[in-house]
Amino acid sequence: MGDDAVLAGLCVIEVASDVAGWSAGLHLCEAGAEVLSIDPSRYRSPRVSEAQFEVLGRGKRRLALDLDTQRGRVQLQELLASADVLIHDLPPRAAHRAGLSDEVLAAAFPALIVSAIGAWPQSHSWADMPVRETLVLAALGVLDEQPGHRPGPIYIRMPFANWIAGWLSAIAVMARLLARARDGGRGGRAHTSLAQAALVPMTMHWSRAARPTPVFAKGLDKSTPIPLHRCADGRWIHVHYSPDKAPWMAEALAAMGPEAVVAANAKFPPSHVAPNFGANRAIIATRNADDWARHFWEHDVAAQVAVSFGEIYADEQAQLNGYVVERGERRQPGAPYHLERGPGPAQAQAGTDRAGQSPLSGLKVLDLGAYLAGPFACMLLADLGAEVVKVEPPAGDAMRRLERIFAGTQRGKRGLALKLGDPASAAALESLVKWADVVHHNIRMPAARKLGIAPEQLAALHPGVICGHISSYGPRGPRADWPGFDQLMQAACGWEVENGGAGQPPMWLRFGVGDHLAALACVFAVLLALYQRERTGEGQAVASSLLGAMLMTASEVVALPDGSLTPMAQLDAGQHGLGMGDRLYVCADGWLMVAAWTAAELAAFEIVTGATPDVFFSPRPVSEALALLRAAGVPCEPARENQREAFLDDPRHAVLRTRYAHAVYGELEQVGALWDFGDLPLNLGLPPPALGQHSRVLLREHGFTEAAIERLAEQGITVT
Incomplete structure (x- = not known):
């Protein structure tokens, strides 16, 4: 780690007993911070293997302290005197006993940034619940949201809330670092919790509207059939969207005939991703999994075989992007994002005193993304106080057809409908890019270049801009421009097999975890680039991917020199638990x-x-x-069941919700704050935009007259 690493010189103290705290520390460590990991002699999650403990501890120094003793507490206070950041996962009462309450730390170390990862927010009545993911998921009702091979709540094998909480903590620390530089060196809270992390993917499902459309009211319930199909060799393949145009599938559908296709489809509930779900299932059963995968890939059909845990370490694409690294002759996950130095200095920004405002107040973000990962990343930046403009085609973001999911990624933004790629929209795009500090999207690069929004094209317009991009498979290698989705990365990294339970068919974790993890990783990278730009004036291109973000979670096993894998705890066949x-x-x-x-x-x-x-x-x-x-x-x-309405009604959960007036839905209630910064407010007051809701005002702000705006609308370039 060189002195030019982004966080070089930053001192972090980590007091943790599970993946969330350890991974937050690892993210900061791999960006250049010096991290001292304190073993508080408490316990360790049964899902954390020795191999994973080593992975999450790499690059850190370790020190055992007994925080139940006066000597241990005094030693920790001495260490904090020279630290910039403290990350811990102690509930409030335990933190108080250890001398780590917010009040004590703020008085003793006013510049210290403190990121506590509790079970629940500190203002929640359950704040002192043990910080154990399965208990939080059970209490919230999230275990009941996962489909399984039996009725009732399902034990979710992947500790997704811990992984998300780790990213939320690391992002909060970065946002506080930027605010600390702005606010005269004052530190403070950068808290999150497992409950807030568990609710990140529930933004897709848990919301309510006073005037819902039929599509919003329907949502995407857990009985929707998932296109995981058994092949002739007994392996399973996950196919996203309809494979009907792939030659083998088209020929087989024609051979079946319309009546047989209808009969096969009638055996399953309707699928929004595959109109011939039942027929596809019958046809896929006639060939081996690898043969189907090659055929689908050759014809631009997004698909992945559901492989066993650890197979991903041999994947060429993962290796070429550094998502798999060798440490001591062991293969293990690498960092899931890339940073590249930019071409030139940022435009001069007028200094503004924003003490007491949101952490990212004053930041300008242009969101050009679609579907889930790209827009969700920009929503997080909006929550943190950035001014975000969302640009989507006049026909709307493709995700608008799933209205509840779309709304869960869009709050905090003003919306502009603009037909990118058309010469008539070039002036508006150029003005928006020059306005922005950050331009972010998840459009495949060949299409991005046609639209003029690849990083090199954006940098030519604005040399100091931060370009954030989320891909499916990473920016390098033969699959760099391939289509991909969250489900496919769960299949590729072994999680579908593990979530299914021993000896059972694989099972998709339906919460879009890969999308959310990739978004979080990219936001962290964007904040690193902004932190660097404060020192160097340089813009940067940063990138994350669904594959890289999901592969990081595979650290429960590592590959040994002989190709074998370290052991991991497996879910039982009944999907009840690990022991x-x-x-x-x-x-x-x-x-x-x-x-x-x-x-x-x-x-x-x-x-x-x-x-x-x-x-x-x-x-x-x-x-x-x-x-x-x-x-x-x-x-x-x-393990509570049927909790969507209960979550939105329960006064105990008020701190976890937000509401606002929506242009179409009337009052809209959604998952709310994902962080607690204490003296720095979040920005949760702006509802998701209706299509073209702010087009006219935004175009006026960027120099267009009313007559010019009307011409753009008449040409189909914008919607107002």
């Missing part, structure tokens, strides 16, 4: 999640439930089992 103390149990009137991680907790669990826990749980109501276990000190939570 007796980390498992869902069915009671007489519902489900209960147990997270007994320590030896003492597991011993207490065995005393209460006896040798056959199912016999203990099955006749008892959830409330009785919960009371008995909690009295014995066993961490557990009811």
